[in-house]
Amino acid sequence: MLSRRIIPCLDVRDGRVVKGVRFRDHVDVGDIVALAQRYRDAGADELVFYDITASPEGRSVDRGWVARLARLLDIPFCVAGGIRSVADARAVLHAGADKISVNTPALERPALVRELADAFGVQCVVAGIDSLRDDDGAWRVRSHTGSAATTRVSGRGTLDWIEEVQQLGAGEVVLNCMGSDGARDGYDIGQLRAARSLCAVPLVASGGAGGAAHFVEVFRDADVDAALAASVFHSGELAIPVLKETLHDAGICVRR
Amino acid sequence: MDVALVDAGGANLGSVRYALERLGVSPRIVPDAASLGTPDRIILPGVGAAAPAMAALAAGGLDAALRASTVPLIGICLGMQLLYARSEEGDVACLGLLPGSVRRMPASPGIRIPHMGWNRLRLLRASPLLGGIDDGAWAYFVHGYAASVDAACIAASDHGGSFAAVVQHGHVSGAQFHPERSALAGARMLRNFLECTP
Numbered sequence: 178m179l180s181r182r183i184i185p186c187l188d189v190r191d192g193r194v195v196k197g198v199r200f201r202d203h204v205d206v207g208d209i210v211a212l213a214q215r216y217r218d219a220g221a222d223e224l225v226f227y228d229i230t231a232s233p234e235g236r237s238v239d240r241g242w243v244a245r246l247a248r249l250l251d252i253p254f255c256v257a258g259g260i261r262s263v264a265d266a267r268a269v270l271h272a273g274a275d276k277i278s279v280n281t282p283a284l285e286r287p288a289l290v291r292e293l294a295d296a297f298g299v300q301c302v303v304a305g306i307d308s309l310r311d312d313d314g315a316w317r318v319r320s321h322t323g324s325a326a327t328t329r330v331s332g333r334g335t336l337d338w339i340e341e342v343q344q345l346g347a348g349e350v351v352l353n354c355m356g357s358d359g360a361r362d363g364y365d366i367g368q369l370r371a372a373r374s375l376c377a378v379p380l381v382a383s384g385g386a387g388g389a390a391h392f393v394e395v396f397r398d399a400d401v402d403a404a405l406a407a408s409v410f411h412s413g414e415l416a417i418p419v420l421k422e423t424l425h426d427a428g429i430c431v432r433r
Numbered sequence: 434m435d436v437a438l439v440d441a442g443g444a445n446l447g448s449v450r451y452a453l454e455r456l457g458v459s460p461r462i463v464p465d466a467a468s469l470g471t472p473d474r475i476i477l478p479g480v481g482a483a484a485p486a487m488a489a490l491a492a493g494g495l496d497a498a499l500r501a502s503t504v505p506l507i508g509i510c511l512g513m514q515l516l517y518a519r520s521e522e523g524d525v526a527c528l529g530l531l532p533g534s535v536r537r538m539p540a541s542p543g544i545r546i547p548h549m550g551w552n553r554l555r556l557l558r559a560s561p562l563l564g565g566i567d568d569g570a571w572a573y574f575v576h577g578y579a580a581s582v583d584a585a586c587i588a589a590s591d592h593g594g595s596f597a598a599v600v601q602h603g604h605v606s607g608a609q610f611h612p613e614r615s616a617l618a619g620a621r622m623l624r625n626f627l628e629c630t631p
Contacts, residue, residue: 179592180551180571217616222551248451253573253614270480273447275575275614298481298511300547300575348547348577377540379549402545432551432571 182222182403219417228258247273280305294346304347308335353383361387369399389423437472442489443479452613465493479511484523513607544593547577561629572610
């Protein structure tokens with residue numbers, strides 16, 4: 178039986194791992210290779226690295242650290258950050274990443290998703306979606322979310338975009354619920370359930386994990402394939418082996 | 434040890450190379466038949482789609498070279514699928530080193546395709562390739578097509594139905610999962626492939 182995945186997310190700025198609260202006020206939490214190694218040894222199923230300043234600065238992801246990670250890691254990892262073309266993606270994949278995640282560039286030019294799927298197969302192509310509930314109650318996608326100053330409202334409805342990226346060839350969707358990101362009050366179950374009902378490819382929950390119970394809840398109530406978190410792991414507050422024990426005891430299939 | 438790592442245009446060439454380097458082996462990247470030589474082992478990795486991968490092999494004459502070779506060969510993920518006679522993905526003729534066809538995995542409620550993540554290996558029969566790997570060991574899969582469980586299958590896995598996870602027939606073997614990304618079990622299988630006597 179396919180296990181549910183636990184994915185620590187490492188936001189990278191200038192080769193260091195940082196973490197913000199609701200996409201603001203980033204603080205340094207450590208060296209990228211040391212943290213990656215720590216999570217691999219703790220039993221992380223996969224890692225995601227976001228070069229969070231790549232898109233705002235109009236550049237692609239820094240390939241130097243991708244190659245360093247690829248030499249070290251014997252678990253899969255995904256890289257995101259300013260990948261705007263098949264050539265950008267090829268460089269990151271050839272540096273050793275298993276998957277690439279596209280967010281802002283896909284919103285600017287949706288055909289990018291199809292080009293990447295045609296070139297590398299759908300299994301390599303992850304659609305990263307940053308979503309926030311507007312005052313009218315609708316979830317809408319945000320772009321350029323690397324910092325509060327650059328974040329823009331794309332005008333697209335989140336659920337429409339989830340359907341569109343699958344048609345274009347995304348093999349996985351990471352839905353980052355910005356309203357709960359970094360707040361540790363739990364995943365946005367309502368939004369993730371709505372996404373799940375439209376999402377036939379693997380769906381990854383992101384934003385809001387504050388304790389093991391939140392992971393139990395998101396797998397049980399939103400039926401996501403994987404759960405991504407950052408601060409709760411970076412702070413040392415929740416150890417992955419303890420989390421997996423809790424999930425196992427709750428009847429959720431995890432790799433231990 | 435001379436290990437030929439075949440470049441079929443797949444995106445995971447780098448990660449397979451690094452996995453071999455972690456085992457102390459520096460593979461030769463082989464882009465065409467002329468540079469294949471007479472290696473001790475051949476590894477055919479692959480990420481992408483069957484038709485372009487077969488076209489890339491054919492362009493360098495590697496399709497014929499791999500069919501003619503008797504060197505121990507392992508295909509990884511798409512590389513394993515290319516060992517079969519045909520793939521439904523792009524309806525393309527493949528290397529034909531193993532009989533049968535690779536088919537699209539059917540989606541069903543709760544069964545998402547692509548099959549992406551860690552799943553268990555069910556060991557079906559003993560093989561040097563699986564030495565030291567326990568029944569139920571976890572392996573990392575990412576694929577939407579798969580081969581059925583037949584006589585060559587030495588380990589299966591399940592995702593909406595059984596499929597071939599590891600195959601071995603004579604000098605030809607294959608892993609549908611990614612040993613280069615499957616932690617200890619994956620490293621063990623790669624080491625077994627390098628060390629086991631065909």
